[in-house]
Amino acid sequence: MTPSDVAAEHAEELRAVRTELDRARTVVAGAGKRTDDLLESLPAPGHRSWMQRATALAAIDATRVLRAAFLDAHAEAVYDELTAGRTHHLRVTELARAAAAAFPGLVPTEEQLTAERSLPQAHKEGREIDQGIFFQHVLRSPQAGPHLLDAMLRPTSRALALLPAFRETGRADLASVRLERTGAVARLTLCRDDSLNAEDNQQVDDMETAVDLTLLDPVVEVGLVRGGEMTHPRYRGRRVFSAGVNLKTLHGGGISLTDFLLRRELGYISKLIRGVRTDVAPAWRSSTVEKHWIAVVDGFAIGGGCQLLLAFDHVIAAADSYLSLPAAQEGIIPGASNFRLTRAVGPRTARQIILEGRRIFASEPDARLLVDEVHDHPALDIAVERAVERLQGSAVLANRRMLNLAEESPDAFRTYMAEFALQQSLRLYSSDVIDKVGRFAAAPPPAAAGTDARG
Template identity: 60%
Template structure:
């Protein structure tokens, strides 16, 4: 992305940045682990990390628009989250400390909390936040690279996802059988790539998301939708705030709702390309898998499936579910699921608040075909656009994710979350959320038998 303009910030911003830098230096000199030093060193104006963060919040409250405009060359560029944070660390290190390859777990926690403060400040600003949300609807470079091959062959495989176009329907199959489709940075990257391809291919009219067939001993030969966040990856430090928790919500899930941002001759009709989305739930949709369902236009589940959203038990915030779940299922059920960890079985009446069709497992394929046929009607896309606009205006989404950026950063590194992830990770046998991670070398795409295959990984 373009570097910030050469002209310096206004004097008020410069003064605030200098104050933060000075407070940061003094906070580093204050050893809170030494009680004697605490008694000797603390004065009425002593600086602690909390004081530094208050200064950062105040600076962003006053100057978020100017800071964002400098980082985006007057909003003439559209950086994604990771690019924006990296640019901010280079241009405004007092606000966003740069990453250190040798940082400790505690240092990483501090850095990601500061990133959460920065992104909350940007997203709280209507102008800057709205621009960033729309920027995150752009197709990824990886998807644009794979698009010609997908349009030609109708098939793309990555480590986490297989995308196949059949008779105008894009079938997106999550295939992390090593961990029952538990999500991590890799899966989020692969999912966004596949969502982009389905939206960008003009031959696709409707898209379906479904879990693939598993090889796990407890679920061998069965399809599984999703087992939520990969706690083993979380314990290993492979779940990041920007590239997973925020990119997931502002990237592919937001694209399920709002479409992909494109530059085309008829963009006066709509800035984005949208398509109807179907979810087919086999076995279970736990945690992040359940979070996805309110973003779909039609949800089908097997009669033996169940849903759960054990966010309070895991210790984190379940994405945008706290915004969406009450709307679609009611406040009481939302609290029972999020705060109480209630498991909702597809066959019980309350499940119909989250699921459109419950069928026998053997009938899911036929139900998907029927739904895909119905959602091809020409008026479906404009009507889903108006429904989503009424139910979740971009402004409401912006206000929610602004606060989510900080609160999730705090929860991600909370002691209870770290302890729970460590306990799950140390389990002798893989559970649905803790299967061992499979790694593949990142390399050049391989093409064979009309298939485009690219190893997974962050791009």
């Protein structure tokens, strides 16, 4: 087949994927199968020659053009089919799995993703980029996108299973989070003590479970999040809030687009702001349950830890702590910080933090744009209990709801997350990110508290 024949065939396929759904589905399946067959005929990504890499990339890119065109025309019809006319509420991982089964060639199958998870990030095909294309189109749809956001606000099955025991005992010991209720306060302690509370898929699952339990327990009025004491040799016996994404896990291929990056933003962080969806209240009232949230920063809040603070009602920091979003060093997008940080600190400071890697120390004046109180360690615990007492009671929950709505409309958040889904998936597989996280992962532990630390 000549190059002109290939171009003509591709043009015909582009026209076909914009026609009626069943015909378009068949074209996407065929293109995906051809690309998969080609990739299987080549050596593994890490062992390909320059020419083989170019051949693979050309085929992958051509197929992605078809997938994007297909979704441009059919995203809402696809979503309606997967969710039975928006009567089923599928979370992002469930939705991606359903799409792989119902629309072959559109997104990677579970078998393909499982095979990739066993590989270092640098040796993968980058199949999650196809999930990024899919979720970009779903989220930017004015019908499908809000429905998916709603699905992600619903409590997880894990939380619902643990709720009776938590209501009875006031305790839940999760793998990386300890949850304890004292009076009307749910205390979430981040306890990944050997890795400075660096985040991975497990920590996201545990945090969403703990947030759900806090929101669903009618006794609780305030949620308090704080890092526990570390066993890491450089910080042994000291509290640390969070070192952000676990770069060793990212380098090893263990950070998932759906189970970590999208679930984190659309799941528990969104629930901190908007509450958990229950469908218990009458239809004319709000169907979400909200609570007040307080964060306490000991040591540092790096990357995802700093992102998290932007979702809290009240933030207290130790006087010797600092905040940072080292996106420039890592090369990935710092969650929804690009969306939220500017309104907190202004555009110039936001660019300094995100683009130039500026750290904000709790002792400097600009820190008051991100934290509400700064205290030396002897006074920190007292300040925490005073803040908890002030925020108990439901009288100001309505004002909290209205403040959050004024600051961040669901549609604006949805639009941001649509683009985030694609851009973050691309960054995960970019050569500069793979190189940077490889160097971070190989680096020795930091020698001082003022140095970024990862698991």
